Amino acid sequence: MQFTAQRRQVVEYGRQMARAALAVGTWGNISCRLPGNLMAITPSGMEYEALEPKDIVIMDLEGNCLEGECKPSTEQPLHRAIYAARDDVGAIVHTHSVYASAMAAARKPIPAAVEDLVQIVGGDVRVAAYALPGSSQLGSNAVAALAGRNGALLANHGVVGVGTELGQALLICQIIEKSAQIYIAAQAIGGVVELPQEDIDIMRDFFLHKYGQR
Numbered sequence: 001m002q003f004t005a006q007r008r009q010v011v012e013y014g015r016q017m018a019r020a021a022l023a024v025g026t027w028g029n030i031s032c033r034l035p036g037n038l039m040a041i042t043p044s045g046m047e048y049e050a051l052e053p054k055d056i057v058i059m060d061l062e063g064n065c066l067e068g069e070c071k072p073s074t075e076q077p078l079h080r081a082i083y084a085a086r087d088d089v090g091a092i093v094h095t096h097s098v099y100a101s102a103m104a105a106a107r108k109p110i111p112a113a114v115e116d117l118v119q120i121v122g123g124d125v126r127v128a129a130y131a132l133p134g135s136s137q138l139g140s141n142a143v144a145a146l147a148g149r150n151g152a153l154l155a156n157h158g159v160v161g162v163g164t165e166l167g168q169a170l171l172i173c174q175i176i177e178k179s180a181q182i183y184i185a186a187q188a189i190g191g192v193v194e195l196p197q198e199d200i201d202i203m204r205d206f207f208l209h210k211y212g213q214r
């Protein structure tokens with residue numbers, strides 16, 4: 001079996017996504033980029049707790065399955081489109097978390113109003129134009145909404161978070177969910193006040209270049 005370490009990671013983060021209640025049942029999907037324009041992606045319709053590394057499907061970015069006993073996630077065109085368009089993306093997590101999905105169902109972007117969101121996502125969270133789940137149109141719509149961002153909402157559907165590695169992509173989905181909760185709660189007390197672009201740029205730069213033990 002090739003890419004065992006990466007397959008293990010995809011399994012591990014799939015479980016974390018399910019345990020964090022970002023997806024219910026077998027929905028949501030996770031992938032990471034592999035050397036040689038390949039990706040490792042979760043299989044279609046399998047419980048996260050039951051997944052094993054051998055269930056993770058290895059695909060190329062043209063859509064050919066190279067290794068794995070299962071069918072890949074039906075959202076594999078979304079993952080392929082993002083890897084093809086974004087060299088900076090090493091991992092993708094797609095979730096159906098409740099508050100972010102409420103925003104997506106209302107087709108309302110999450111404004112840039114809290115620090116962690118603008119640091120890790122890069123600004124507001126746009127809503128990708130509606131397209132059927134599993135379609136390649138959904139992939140190109142998501143790529144457009146992700147321009148200059150590390151996360152987007154998918155209209156009437158859910159969230160996509162993209163990062164350099166799986167831990168970051170999952171964290172992005174969690175921060176987007178938290179920001180959606182904050183936005184909806186703030187609407188009850190007069191609405192959020194958006195951050196000025198100048199400050200967003202400072203916070204984003206800090207996160208990209210100076211955050212943590214650097």
Ligand SMILES: [Zn+2]
Binds near residue numbers: 027075096158
């Ligand atoms: Zn979905």
